[in-house]
Amino acid sequence: MASPHDVADLGLAEAGVRRIEWAARAMPALRRIRERFVEERPLEGLRVAACMHVTAETANLVRVLREGGAEVELAASNPLTTQDDTAAALVRDVGVAVYARSGLSATDYERNLRTVIDGGPHLLLDDGCDLVDLIHVERPDLLPGLIGGCEQTTTGVIRLRRMAAENALRIPMVAVNDTATKRMFDNRYGTGQSTLDGIMRATNTLLSGRTLVVAGFGFCGRGLAERARGMGARVVVTEVDPVKALDAAMQGYTVLPMTEAAAHGDVFVTVTGNRDVIRAEHIARMQDGAILANAGHFDVEIDLPGLEALAIDIRREVRPQADEYVLADGRRVILLAEGRLVNLTAAEGHPAAVMDQSFAVQALSTEWLATGTELAPGVHDVPDAIDTEVARLELGAMGLQIDTLSDEQIAYQRSWHH
Numbered sequence: 038m039a040s041p042h043d044v045a046d047l048g049l050a051e052a053g054v055r056r057i058e059w060a061a062r063a064m065p066a067l068r069r070i071r072e073r074f075v076e077e078r079p080l081e082g083l084r085v086a087a088c089m090h091v092t093a094e095t096a097n098l099v100r101v102l103r104e105g106g107a108e109v110e111l112a113a114s115n116p117l118t119t120q121d122d123t124a125a126a127l128v129r130d131v132g133v134a135v136y137a138r139s140g141l142s143a144t145d146y147e148r149n150l151r152t153v154i155d156g157g158p159h160l161l162l163d164d165g166c167d168l169v170d171l172i173h174v175e176r177p178d179l180l181p182g183l184i185g186g187c188e189q190t191t192t193g194v195i196r197l198r199r200m201a202a203e204n205a206l207r208i209p210m211v212a213v214n215d216t217a218t219k220r221m222f223d224n225r226y227g228t229g230q231s232t233l234d235g236i237m238r239a240t241n242t243l244l245s246g247r248t249l250v251v252a253g254f255g256f257c258g259r260g261l262a263e264r265a266r267g268m269g270a271r272v273v274v275t276e277v278d279p280v281k282a283l284d285a286a287m288q289g290y291t292v293l294p295m296t297e298a299a300a301h302g303d304v305f306v307t308v309t310g311n312r313d314v315i316r317a318e319h320i321a322r323m324q325d326g327a328i329l330a331n332a333g334h335f336d337v338e339i340d341l342p343g344l345e346a347l348a349i350d351i352r353r354e355v356r357p358q359a360d361e362y363v364l365a366d367g368r369r370v371i372l373l374a375e376g377r378l379v380n381l382t383a384a385e386g387h388p389a390a391v392m393d394q395s396f397a398v399q400a401l402s403t404e405w406l407a408t409g410t411e412l413a414p415g416v417h418d419v420p421d422a423i424d425t426e427v428a429r430l431e432l433g434a435m436g437l438q439i440d441t442l443s444d445e446q447i448a449y450q451r452s453w454h455h
Contacts, residue, residue, distance in 0.1 A: 040128050040132050040133055040134045040135070041134045042124075042128040042134055042135050042136065043135075043136045043137070043138065043145075043149065043152075044121065044124040044125050044128055044135055044136075044137060044138060045121040045124070045125070045138045045139065046121060046125060047125045047128060047129055048125070049121055049122035049125040049126075050122070050125040050126045050128070050129040050130060051126075052122040052126075053093075053096075053120070053121075053122035053123045053124070053125050053126025053127070054126045054130060056093045056120065056122060056123055056126075057093045057096045057097060057100075057123060057126055059093065059389075060092075060093035060094050060096070060097055060389040060392075061097050061389075062389075063388065063389035063390040063393060064094070064097050064389050064390070064392070064393035064396070065393065065430070065431075065433075065434035066393050066394060066397040066427060066430035066431050066434060067097055067098065067101055067393050067396055067397050067400065069430055070101055070397055070400050070401065070430075071100065071101045071104060074101055074102075074104050074105035074106075074400075074404075075104045075105075077105075078105055078106040079105050079106065079404045079407060079408055080102060080105040080106040080107035080160075080403070080404065080407050081105075081106030081107075082106065083106070083107050083108070083159045083160055083184075083407055084107070084108045084109075084110070084156055084157065084158045084159050084160070085102055085107045085108065085109045085110070085158060085159070085160045085161075085162060085403070086110050086112075086153045086154050086156075086158035086160070086161055086162070086168060087099070087109060087110070087111045087112070087153070087161070087162035087163075087168075088111075088112050088113075088114045088150060088153070088161075088162070088163050088164055088165070088167050088168045089111065089113075089114050089162060089164045089189070090113065090114055090115055090118045090119075090164065090381055090386060091111065091113045091118070091119040091120060091123055091124050091127075091135065091137040092118065092119075092120050092123060092381075092385070092386055093120065093123050093389070094386070094387070094389050094392035094393075094396065095111075095123075095392075095396070096123050096126065096127055096131070097389075097392075097396065098392075098396035098399060098400060099111060099127060099131060099133055100131055101396075101400050102400065102403065103131055103132060103133065105400075105404070107160075109133045109134070110133070110134040110135075110136070110152070110153040110156065110158070111127065111133055111134070111135045111136070111137065111153065112135075112136045112137060112146075112149040112150050112152065112153045113136070113137035113138075113141060113146070113149065114164035114165055114167065115377060115378060115381060115382070116138075116139070116140060116141035116142070116143075116145075116146050117139065117140065117374065117375070117377050117378075117381075117382040118377075118378065118381040118382055118386065119137040119138060119139045119141070120139070121138065121139050124137045124138070134153070136149035136152050136153060137149065150167060150168060150171050151171065151175070153168075154168065154171065154172060154176060154179060157179055157182050158179070158182075158183065159182060159183065159184050159407075160183070160184055160185065160186055160187075160403060160406060160407060161183065161185070161186030161187070161208075161210075162186060162187050162189070162399065162403070163186055163187070163188050163189065163193055163210075164188075164189045164190055164193065164334075165190055165192055165193045165196075165334050165335065166188060166190075166192070166193040166196040166197055166200075168186070169186065169188070169193075169196075169197065169200075169206075169208070169210065170196070173200070173205065173206075173207065177207075180207050180208060183208045184208075184209075184406055184407060185208050185209035185210060185211065185406045185412060186208065186209075186210050186211070186406070187210070187211045187213045187399055187402050187403060187406070188210055188211070188212055188213060188214060189213050189214055189395070189399065190214055190334050191214050191224070191255070191256075191257070191310050191334070192310045192333065192334035192335060193214070193334070194212045194214045194215060194416065195310055197210050197212070197416045198416050201414075201415045201416050206414055206415060206416070207414050208414055209406070209412035209413060209414055209415060209417055210415075210416055210417065211402045211405075211406065211416075211417050211418075211419055212416050212417065212418055212419065213395070213398050213399050213402055213419060215418060215419070216398055216418075216419045216423075216424045216427075217424055218394050218398060218424050218427050218428055218431075219394070219395055219398055220256040221256075222391050222394040222395065223387060223391055223392070223394065223395045224255070224256035224257045224260060225256050225257070225259055225260035225263075226260055226391060227260075227386075227387030227388065227391035227392070227395075228256075228257040228260050228261060228308065228332055228380065228387070229257070229259075229260025229261045229262075229263055229264040230260075230264055230387075230388065230391075231380035231381075231384055231385070231386055231387050231388070232261050232264075232306060232308070232330070232332040232379060232380045233261070233264050233265060233268065234380065234384040234385075235330070235358075235373070235374065235379040235380045235381075235382065235383035235384035236304060236306070236328065236330055236373065236379060236383070238358075238383050238384050239330075239356060239357065239358040239359045239373045239374065239379070239383040240328055240356065240359055240371065240373070241356075242303075242304065242328065244265060244268045244269060244270040244304070245268060245269030245270065246269060246270075246271075247270050247271070247303040247304060248270065248271045248272075248273060248301050248302050248303050248304070249265045249270040249271070249272055249273070249302065249303065249304045249305075249306065250272075250273045250274075250275065250295075250298045250299075250301075250302035250304070250305045250306070251265070251272060251273070251274050251275070251290075251306055251308065252275045252295065252305065252306065252307040252308065252309055252314045252315065252338070253275075253276065253307065253308045253309035253310070253314070253333075254274050254276050254278075254281040254282065254284060254285045255281065255308070255309075255310075257308045257332060258274070258281075258308045258309075259284075261306060261308060261332065262274060262285070262288075262290055266290075270304075271291070272290050272291070273290065273291045273292075273293055273298045273301065273302060274290045274291070274292050274293075275292070275293060275294060275295045275298050275314075276292065295314070295315065295319050296318070296319060296322070299315075299319040299320070299322040299323050300322045300323070300324070302323065302324075302327060303324065303326070303327065303328065304327075304328045304330070305323075305327065305328065305329050305330065306330045306331070306332055306379075307330075307331045307332065307333055307338035307339060308331075308332040308333050308338075309333055309338060310333050310334065310338075311333075311338065312335075312337035312338060313337070313338075313340045313343075314333075314338045314339070315329060315338065315339045315340060316340045316343055317340055317343030317344065317346060317347055320340075320343065320344055320347055320364075320370060321347060321364075323368070323370060324368070325367075325368040325369055326368075326369055326370075326371065327370050327371070328370075328371045328373065329344075329370060329371065329372050329373065329376070330373040330374065330379040331373075331374070331376050331377065331378065331379060332378060332379055332380055333378075334378065336375065336376040336377045338376070339372070339376045341372075341376050344362055344370065344372065345362070347362070347364055347365075348362040348363060348364060348370075349363055349364065349365050350362075350363040351363075355371070357383075358373055358374045358375075358379075358382060358383040359371050359372070359373055360372045360373075360375070393431070394427055394431055397427045397430060397431075398419060398423060398424065398427050401423045401426065401427065402419050402423060405420065405423065
């Protein structure tokens with residue numbers, strides 16, 4: 038009997054199984070953890086509520102949690118990124134209660150979040166802090182039963198730290214996003230590649246010789262700038278942080294305020310975690326055919342009301358995931374993926390090999406929370422031992438070996454007498 042669910046079609050499950058297994062081939066670290074979880078069952082008897090992108094890579098993490106003994110309920114963290122066949126396979130074959138359909142309305146999205154917490158979870162896996170926010174605002178009665186949770190995104194960690202600063206966060210949350218391996222693999226290499234993948238799938242644009250404007254030079258922005266330059270694009274960086282702007286300049290990128298960059302760019306990508314990064318006054322200066330994309334978690338980085346106010350005509354889907362806005366003087370602006378995450382909406386998100394690392398950290402951090410770790414309410418870093426273990430697993434899967442310190446070298450580092 039299928040688990041409780043709200044998915045598009047359970048008949049898609051077989052296609053979902055094939056998709057999940059294909060992703061699993063590129064996720065060796067998670068496979069090693071899964072083998073151990075099957076034997077040790079560290080999550081036995083615990084209920085996990087998750088708000089995540091419902092993709093084949095996420096499905097492999099969920100399988101690890103299930104085989105570790107957890108009961109899992111999963112809601113989509115973005116209504117445009119759900120793979121309906123993956124959702125069906127999780128319900129039919131993995132025994133997960135899934136509430137996710139591609140193209141879900143905002144009302145249904147919020148209803149599904151409420152559904153996955155109704156059973157009283159012990160652990161949360163969040164992607165943007167929506168579950169944490171919902172429980173604190175609407176269901177504080179669930180807080181005493183929560184051991185804690187993990188947050189996967191930069192945006193979510195920012196929200197959590199603000200809650201903690203205001204003494205509003207009443208459970209321990211682990212900042213999975215802030216590990217060294219996550220920032221390197223997921224943010225830099227994953228976002229860099231998958232964002233360009235989404236742009237090219239949606240537009241078939243040649244990047245070589247074009248000017249690509251990257252708004253934000255954090256780890257995601259750096260990866261995106263590197264990948265775009267590698268494909269022959271001229272890269273302009275906009276920033277509000279002097280240190281990050283200096284870093285971009287020292288790496289050879291052109292650094293401009295958005296007001297100036299707007300007149301020169303062919304493709305614009307926001308990746309800041311903030312709102313209204315590209316506003317109406319910027320759009321008014323853009324060239325005909327300018328392409329707008331967002332790689333930040335929420336669809337607020339591009340001022341969509343401002344764009345619609347400038348347009349005299351909106352031609353929906355001139356290509357899949359590409360809407361054309363015609364301005365008063367005839368110039369056209371192309372918005373990708375409705376301003377949502379372009380890499381997950383117009384493409385398939387990060388490659389499975391990237392998510393292997395991220396979800397390995399997630400699985401081990403969940404185990405760490407579940408097996409007797411007593412943490413105070415607040416935002417906590419992932420233990421270095423977990424980060425190191427994941428890196429070790431990934432190196433092993435790649436067939437790589439590294440040096441080790443000798444006893445003399447260890448003694449030298451630990452002593453100030455030498």
